[in-house]
Amino acid sequence: MRRDDNRVIRYFLLPLMCGLIAWAIGLASANLALDRGFGFQKKSSGPWSGWVRATAPTADPYTQAHFGRNGELPPPPLESLFFTAQADSVGAALSGACDYVITGQFPPARHWTLTVFDADGSLIVNPANRYSHSNATVVYATDGRVEVTLSALPQPGNWLPIATGKDHIFALALYDSPLATEAFLADAVLPDIRRIRCRS
Amino acid sequence: MIPALWMLGTIFLAVVIHIGAVLAIPRVASETAWQRLYGSLEPNSARVLPQAAPGATTLDFMDPMMIVAVCRYDLDGGPLELNLPTIPGYWSLSFVTQDKTTIYSVNDRTAGNPEAGIFAVSAQGARRFYADLPEAETLPLVIEASNDKGVAVLRILAEEPSLTATYRGLASEYACGPAP
Numbered sequence: 178m179r180r181d182d183n184r185v186i187r188y189f190l191l192p193l194m195c196g197l198i199a200w201a202i203g204l205a206s207a208n209l210a211l212d213r214g215f216g217f218q219k220k221s222s223g224p225w226s227g228w229v230r231a232t233a234p235t236a237d238p239y240t241q242a243h244f245g246r247n248g249e250l251p252p253p254p255l256e257s258l259f260f261t262a263q264a265d266s267v268g269a270a271l272s273g274a275c276d277y278v279i280t281g282q283f284p285p286a287r288h289w290t291l292t293v294f295d296a297d298g299s300l301i302v303n304p305a306n307r308y309s310h311s312n313a314t315v316v317y318a319t320d321g322r323v324e325v326t327l328s329a330l331p332q333p334g335n336w337l338p339i340a341t342g343k344d345h346i347f348a349l350a351l352y353d354s355p356l357a358t359e360a361f362l363a364d365a366v367l368p369d370i371r372r373i374r375c376r377s
Numbered sequence: 378m379i380p381a382l383w384m385l386g387t388i389f390l391a392v393v394i395h396i397g398a399v400l401a402i403p404r405v406a407s408e409t410a411w412q413r414l415y416g417s418l419e420p421n422s423a424r425v426l427p428q429a430a431p432g433a434t435t436l437d438f439m440d441p442m443m444i445v446a447v448c449r450y451d452l453d454g455g456p457l458e459l460n461l462p463t464i465p466g467y468w469s470l471s472f473v474t475q476d477k478t479t480i481y482s483v484n485d486r487t488a489g490n491p492e493a494g495i496f497a498v499s500a501q502g503a504r505r506f507y508a509d510l511p512e513a514e515t516l517p518l519v520i521e522a523s524n525d526k527g528v529a530v531l532r533i534l535a536e537e538p539s540l541t542a543t544y545r546g547l548a549s550e551y552a553c554g555p556a557p
Contacts, residue, residue: 250436
């Protein structure tokens with residue numbers, strides 16, 4: 178190899194390659210961090226996770242950037258929490274071809290709502306025009322437990338429609354909840370999402 | 378030795394780009410909630426957002442049981458007075474700045490006596506506003522805003538579908554404007 182070739186590699190190609198790699202790693206890791214968040218920014222319980230300092234004055238730069246770039250306006254911090262789930266309790270992605278039951282004790286809150294969204298955060302068309310349940314619309318079991326069935330086909334009891342061929346995000350909003358103060362958040366246990374059956 | 382230095386340099390540069398991207402993204406992002414809300418509102422006026430529906434949501438992940446009314450405020454011109462309807466159920470009022478920081482929020486349980494009046498004042502104008510307050514048995518709720526521009530978001534929970542029309546009617550009574 179000629180001496181000029183070595184110079185081209187050392188002073189041009191190598192810095193260019195390192196710069197491109199750094200650019201790609203830096204942007205990809207930032208995008209991933211803003212989409213998923215790190216452990217300290219999100220509270221997870223089973224399949225549910227939520228940004229604990231969403232819009233709070235104490236929010237870290239990642240939380241600020243996550244909400245600063247999207248079309249969400251989360252409910253006020255310190256009194257509300259917003260959790261989402263994109264998988265069931267065993268980690269399988271939510272599918273409109275399957276039926277699910279969300280069951281268990283719901284966390285303490287004056288009010289909660291459970292809503293089905295598509296992957297873009299929009300409501301899903303369904304013939305029943307039913308998009309969510311709340312603590313006031315569900316029928317409770319005698320032991321205080323709640324069971325909500327999510328299926329593309331009508332179901333008895335507390336039914337929320339989902340749609341075949343769509344990706345889904347289940348959202349649980351807690352309004353005026355003691356869990357919204359971080360001191361109590363560690364104890365939060367959210368309901369299970371169990372897959373009942375899938376249609377081929 | 379030289380390849381190791383290049384690798385270290387690449388990692389260092391990647392960290393710098395990562396941090397720069399996290400800090401810059403909120404400033405260069407488009408179609409954010411702030412842009413959707415702020416640009417569509419007149420200063421010192423309130424509007425009820427359309428109810429969330431498939432393919433027609435003003436905000437992403439908008440709770441379909443929540444009725445949202447928004448007042449765009451600018452305290453440069455002086456204090457702001459907010460008038461809330463009497464709402465029998467859960468409601469919350471939050472003041473949100475452009476960087477999506479909630480600088481203040483109250484709800485039906487913590488607001489005390491909203492009928493006595495709700496005012497927002499800039500940090501600079503607070504002292505004068507308090508001095509000019511008429512003496513009264515019940516003091517109004519006064520919010521000292523750390524940022525002059527923002528939106529005051531009223532959320533009313535219609536926890537049953539049958540309440541939606543009534544509560545949307547109540548939300549339409551939400552008003553904000555310059556304080557007298």
